[in-house]
Amino acid sequence: MKKYLILLISFGIAYQAVAQKDFNQWSLEVTGGFNKAMGPLSPGFLTPTLNLGHVDFGTRYMFNEYFGVKGDIGIGTFREVQGESPEFSTNYLRGNLQMVMNYGRMMNFENFSRKLGLLGHFGPGFGRNKFQNTVFNQEPDYVYNILVGVTPQYKLTERIALVGDITYIHNGRQTYTFDGNKYNAPVQPNPPANPFVHAVGGWWTGTLGLNFYIGKAEQHADWYIAADKYATKEELASEISGIKDMLKDTDGDGIPDYLDKEVNTPVGARVSSNGITMDSDSDGTPDHLDKCPFVPGPASTNGCPVEEVKDEIDYLKKAINEGYLNVYFAFDSDKPLAYSIGSANYISNFLKRNPGAKIEIKGYADELGPEDYNIKLSERRAKTVYELLISSGIEPTRLTFKGYGEDTSVDKASQDARQMARRTSFEIK
Incomplete structure (x- = not known):
């Protein structure tokens, strides 16, 4: 034996x-x-x-x-x-x-x-x-x-x-x-x-x-959950074609057409997560042309105020509250999507210009999957951005992070809405 x-x-x-x-x-x-x-x-x-x-x-x-x-x-x-x-x-x-x-x-x-x-x-x-x-x-x-x-x-x-x-x-x-x-x-x-x-x-x-x-694989068969591997060649070709169409970026703003609400964005424009040209300070001058994108000013001064504006932080709060500064993630991932990392860079620059300010990083997930798993996923997302800001030179004492789990304010049945829920937001303390 x-x-x-x-x-x-x-x-x-x-x-x-x-x-x-x-x-x-x-x-x-x-x-x-x-x-x-x-x-x-x-x-x-x-x-x-x-x-x-x-x-x-x-x-x-x-x-x-x-x-x-x-x-x-x-x-x-x-x-x-x-x-x-x-x-x-x-x-x-x-x-x-x-x-x-x-x-x-x-x-x-x-x-x-x-x-x-x-x-x-x-x-x-x-x-x-x-x-x-x-x-x-x-x-x-x-x-x-x-x-x-x-x-x-x-x-x-x-x-x-x-x-x-x-x-x-x-x-x-x-x-x-x-x-x-x-x-x-x-x-x-x-x-x-x-x-x-x-x-x-x-x-x-x-x-x-x-x-x-x-074995060398990450999981054993006991726990492995496979995707559908039995599609026909015609079905695969159709799916691939559909994915390619979805990933097209006609205006080159970094937002694929299936998420883009403004498919003719001007070249070089700074856009939100749904592809709309941003005007963070609502002064009528889009951010890519605005020399002071978070402080309102007339077009004659390229969007900058005539007089010195000392309280820049109020406009940043406004931009955050309106959802302009978010870092987005793919499904079941804690790695930021490339097009949204600029928001984290702006937060880093702001903190360096305002040494008295502190930021809380808030992680969220969509409603797919178990609730306890989504709590942990949202916290990992918040921690990723936290570490990204620290690596850019921000003191850890000025940052906090927390996972808030599922964002139930979006339409669970909408794929676009669920993508908007997979994010981290910021709040000035």
């Missing part, structure tokens, strides 16, 4: 070295816990409901996110209920080759948690019961079996998962009772002799342990 297990593991490592997958396929499993011999037992013999004394070792290979195979061995000892049953001790060994089903993926557990999983497994095998100090002093009892079980999972890291398992094992051709003091037959031969009755036996195990995932 050890030779076969070593061969199986060696094959898995060799296969993993050459295979190119989006997910890891191999895992090693170690669990330990309880057993319970249900029957047959000799009259008067009892086993504990939870008898501590079972260990499982296994290796598993997943063909895809839903199905795989597993080879494992289980060892342990059946014992009596102390004080209520005659003493006995039966050591057992079983080995099985099983089919594995990833119920967690089949039932879309990811809709409510990305850390909980559930596997099912069943398959045939063989076993041996070796008895200690029985009335027959017989040789070991060799049986065949079939088992079925379920394995709840909790992902600790991308490489390790905590698992529990409950398995029922059904023995066939079991010659002796589990205690070894009677033949597994309705009538005991006299004198004692093997009656060759091909009777059955049943027992179960309950264990707790760890899965160790092997």
